[in-house]
Amino acid sequence: MISLKKYLDQAEAGTKKAGKESAEELLSAAVRAYRSGLQEMGSCSLNACPALGTELQESLGRLEEKVSIESTPESVEAVERNVQEQLQDWGRRAALHSQLRTGEIKEILIVMARTAEAVGKRDQRCAQQIYDVTSQLQSIANLDDLTLIRSSLKRSAAALKTSIDRMAAEGKAAVEKARAEICDYQTKLEEAEQVASCDSLTGLHNRRWVENLIQRRIEARLPLCVAVLDLDDFKKVNDDHGHLVGDELLKQFARELKSACRSSDVIGRWGGDEFIILLDCSIDEGRAQTYRLRDWVCGNYTIEAKFERIKLAVVASIGVAEHEPDETMKELINRADADMYHQKAASRINGDAQTLQPR
Numbered sequence: 001m002i003s004l005k006k007y008l009d010q011a012e013a014g015t016k017k018a019g020k021e022s023a024e025e026l027l028s029a030a031v032r033a034y035r036s037g038l039q040e041m042g043s044c045s046l047n048a049c050p051a052l053g054t055e056l057q058e059s060l061g062r063l064e065e066k067v068s069i070e071s072t073p074e075s076v077e078a079v080e081r082n083v084q085e086q087l088q089d090w091g092r093r094a095a096l097h098s099q100l101r102t103g104e105i106k107e108i109l110i111v112m113a114r115t116a117e118a119v120g121k122r123d124q125r126c127a128q129q130i131y132d133v134t135s136q137l138q139s140i141a142n143l144d145d146l147t148l149i150r151s152s153l154k155r156s157a158a159a160l161k162t163s164i165d166r167m168a169a170e171g172k173a174a175v176e177k178a179r180a181e182i183c184d185y186q187t188k189l190e191e192a193e194q195v196a197s198c199d200s201l202t203g204l205h206n207r208r209w210v211e212n213l214i215q216r217r218i219e220a221r222l223p224l225c226v227a228v229l230d231l232d233d234f235k236k237v238n239d240d241h242g243h244l245v246g247d248e249l250l251k252q253f254a255r256e257l258k259s260a261c262r263s264s265d266v267i268g269r270w271g272g273d274e275f276i277i278l279l280d281c282s283i284d285e286g287r288a289q290t291y292r293l294r295d296w297v298c299g300n301y302t303i304e305a306k307f308e309r310i311k312l313a314v315v316a317s318i319g320v321a322e323h324e325p326d327e328t329m330k331e332l333i334n335r336a337d338a339d340m341y342h343q344k345a346a347s348r349i350n351g352d353a354q355t356l357q358p359r
Contacts, residue, residue: 031067038064038083049094055208056090059271078235082272092200199269201247202254210268210276214329217278224323225279225286228336229257229293232315232344234273241303241310248303249312260296262289276333283322290318317344 042057063079063086197209205213217224231253238246250273257275261267266278277293279286294316303310319340323332 035064035067038067041087045090045094052090052094052208055206056086058211059086059207081235081238085272089200093206202251202269204254204258204275205266205268207268207270207276210266210270210278211329213266214278214332218323218327218329218332223280223282224332225281225283225320226323226332226336227277227279227286227290227293227318227320228270228333228340229275229277229290229316229318230340230344231273232317237312241305245303245305245310249301249314252301252303253297253314256297257293260293265289279320283320286320286322290320294318317341317347319343 038060042060045052045056045060060083063082066079197205199206214224214226234246234249237249250269254267254269254275257277258267261277264280268276268278270276277290279289281289298315299313301312301314303312317340319336319338319342321332321335321339
């Protein structure tokens with residue numbers, strides 16, 4: 001993957017050496033190449049794993065929109081970091097998804113083979129039994145003594161009934177066994193779908209699953225509020241302590257967020273250090289709930305690093321929006337996102353903003 005920040009640095013140096021026009025041409029070409037690369041990665045992911053590719057394609061598309069010739073090195077670096085996180089997360093989930101699917105296909109083929117083998121053996125055995133009865137009936141036809149005929153017919157009828165009863169019992173057992181194995185297969189399929197719908201790091205619902213749920217609720221015309229939550233200055237944690245500490249902080253934060261939410265709330269990881277919450281309520285109740293959540297999840301967190309215990313003070317900004325008639329999912333989420341950034345800016349202006357920093 002090309003590094004756009006590298007070209008930004010080259011463009012800045014080129015401005016001094018070759019002139020502004022030449023530097024802008026270099027930067028413009030790099031931006032086009034980078035955006036084209038994001039588009040191609042999204043298309044390839046869709047072809048490689050259709051079940052998970054749409055989510056990555058949409059995520060990369062949103063990141064692509066953030067890259068332009070006016071981008072600063074800092075914003076481009078944030079986009080590149082987000083791209084790396086998206087690709088790593090998608091790679092892990094795609095590999096797991098592929099393994100589960102391969103295992104399921106093998107198991108269902110084994111079930112089918114065993115069932116076919118059992119039915120074949122049963123039919124072969126029953127055919128032999130019926131053949132034996134038929135042979136007995138043919139021998140009876142050659143008898144002259146009525147008593148012997150009656151006795152032979154009675155034995156043949158009993159043998160035929162036994163064969164038919166055995167066929168019915170074995171057939172019922174085979175059906176029950178196949179039904180049990182298919183139910184087990186269905187359970188594993190549901191587990192695979194659950195894995196595909198979860199964020200691999202935090203265990204919360206992933207972006208694609210949350211978007212599908214929002215869309216279904218909009219189509220059903222159900223009341224809906226969306227809250228977008230972002231950790232302030234999370235980049236500083238990764239820069240100062242490394243991504244492993246940052247990942248552990250995200251996992252702890254996700255657990256706190258889940259425990260603080262109501263059973264009717266739906267929580268998902270939106271990407272990076274952003275989370276999303278679906279609320280079945282009005283905007284006033286939604287804002288009251290988000291204020292309560294912020295008080296609950298913000299505060300001191302302790303991370304067990306390799307050689308030390310790191311204490312971090314966590315602050316989050318939350319934006320909320322209520323779905324309006326005829327509003328699309330994208331418009332709704334954009335309003336919640338804008339409200340979140342408004343809350344973040346207002347907090348900084350008022351001097352109330354805190355940062356993620358060691359305590």
